[in-house]
Amino acid sequence: MAAFFIAVWAAVLAACLAAVVRDPGPDLRHPAVAGSAAATVGWMLLAWAGMPAATRFARLAWTLGFLTLLAHIAIAFGVGHGWSHAAAVEHVREVGGYGEGIAVNYLFAAVWAVDVVWWWADPAGRARRPRWVGWAVHGFLAFVVLNATVVFGPAGRRVWYAAALGCLAGWAVTRRRTGAGP
Numbered sequence: 259m260a261a262f263f264i265a266v267w268a269a270v271l272a273a274c275l276a277a278v279v280r281d282p283g284p285d286l287r288h289p290a291v292a293g294s295a296a297a298t299v300g301w302m303l304l305a306w307a308g309m310p311a312a313t314r315f316a317r318l319a320w321t322l323g324f325l326t327l328l329a330h331i332a333i334a335f336g337v338g339h340g341w342s343h344a345a346a347v348e349h350v351r352e353v354g355g356y357g358e359g360i361a362v363n364y365l366f367a368a369v370w371a372v373d374v375v376w377w378w379a380d381p382a383g384r385a386r387r388p389r390w391v392g393w394a395v396h397g398f399l400a401f402v403v404l405n406a407t408v409v410f411g412p413a414g415r416r417v418w419y420a421a422a423l424g425c426l427a428g429w430a431v432t433r434r435r436t437g438a439g440p
Contacts, residue, residue: 260318267322271329278337286338286349292412299403301326303422306396309312312385317377327367330384354409366402369395403416432433 259363260384274365277290285305308316339345351357373395376384407419 259315263318263322265317266299266313267297267326271326274329274333278333282337284340285411286334288333288337291330291338292334293332293417294326295411296325296415298323298330299407299419299422302399303426306426312381313391317381319380321374324370327370331363331367358418362402365404366399369398 259328272330274290274294274297277288277293281288282359300320305316305319308319325399335341335343339349347360350360404419404423407416423425
C-alpha cells in the first residue's frame with residue numbers, strides 16, 4: 259500500500275514539474291504552483307484523518323505532504339518569484355498586506371519538518387508528547403493553511419478547503435471533548 263501512495267505522490271510531482279518545463283514563464287497563478295499547493299493540503303488532510311490511529315499510513319502521508327510542501331516552495335519561488343526573496347516578500351505585501359509575514363511560511367515549514375523528523379526518529383516519544391504540544395503544532399499548521407488558502411488560493415478551491423478543514427475541526431473538537439489528542 260505504501261508503494262501505491264508513493265507512486266501517486268511521485269506522479270503528482272512529476273505532473274507539476276512537467277507543467278513547469280512546458281511553461282517556465284513567471285506566473286504566480288501557474289498550474290504547477292496551484293497544483294503543488296493543492297497536493298500539499300491533500301496529503302496533510304489525509305494524514306490528519308489517519309493520525310488518531312497513528313498508523314504507518316498517517317506517518318507516510320504526513321511525510322509526503324511535507325516533501326510536497328518543499329516542492330511547492332521551490333516551484334513558487336522559481337516560477338512565481340524568479341528565485342527572488344524580495345519578489346516573494348513584495349507579493350506577500352501586495353496580497354496579504356504585510357510582506358514580512360512571509361516568515362510565517364518559513365516557520366510553518368520548520369514546524370512541520372520538526373514534527374516529521376520527530377515521528378520518524380522517535381515515534382514512541384512523539385506519541386507520548388503532551389497533548390497540548392500536538393494541539394499547538396497541528397492548530398498552528400491548520401491556521402496557516404486556512405489563511406493561506408483564503409489569501410493566496412484560487413477562489414474555486416476555497417470552498418473545498420474550508421469544508422475539509424471544517425470537517426476536521428469538528429472532528430478535532432469532538433476528540434478533544436473525549437480526551438483524545440492529535
